Amino acid sequence: MNQTLHEPKYTVKDVSEITGLTKHTIRYYDDQQLIPFVSRDGRNNRLFSEHDLDWLRMVHCFRISGLPISEVKHYIAMCLQGDETIPERAELVVKQEKELEAKIHEYNLQLMHIKEKKAYYESVLAGQLDDTWNPVNNNPECGEKYDIPEHIKSASKVHA
Template identity: 35%
Template sequence: MAYTIKEVEKLTGVSAHTIRYWAKRGLFSHIQRDENNVRYFSQRDLQWVALAQCMRETGMSIAKISEFVELCKLGDKSIPARLKMIKEQEKEILSTLESYTKALKVVQKKISFYEEVLAKEEQDKLTLGQDERLRNYYQEERDYQSLKDHASAKKKLARKEK
């Protein structure tokens, strides 16, 4: 089955613009064209698009992917060279992954720190609120007691005067 570039875009998620660019750079050597110069991709071409996309996502340059494609054209005798390229890319991916893992740990520590700060602030607000409510309660008690004492003293004074 043959696919147009728009169909390939829908199937792979790679933009038509990117596919055209990759095709111009020689990543897809078997693409057929019709009399109107419209590209048609075979199932095999779709696999090459998927491979190119995967390699780009790992950070491999277009030049390196093109080199890989050229090696593939040489057949089985280029398998050792292709394996070497893939292993080199694996090392780069692992290095990037390690770097991202370290960065992720730092970010997670910062998240924990800020969550602890916010939780402490919230706890302090609650504690402060409780302390203030207690102070207000005790102040009201003292004021009430003072009023009560004042009223009692006034009554005693009034009795003495009688």
């Protein structure tokens, strides 16, 4: 085992600069015991090794992909148990991959809708189109014109 990888040498500030994570996030992950081998110096400051950074990257990847803290903890516990948990870990990763792909698909649909709206509003602002997509305009494609309640009318004047 390469001892240099396990040598504690990075402070929370260093790790924040290296990874781009906030100091708060790093401390939170450690407080949640998601980075199993973080050391402390004589003043109780956290010190991270290269090995700890690998754990941190994995944890953050799982969290960003939507895996709950409890599941991340379960994954870490399985890692610490050893190779006999590889099938279960692999299963968890495959499940998370499918969930993330579904989210990406949904985000792509939403992004496409937003891009269509953006292009539409650019055309409206350029004077090339009338605003027919606004449901409150008397557009037969959008149904009847709405009677907007007075409290909503007055609220929209505040934001104008």
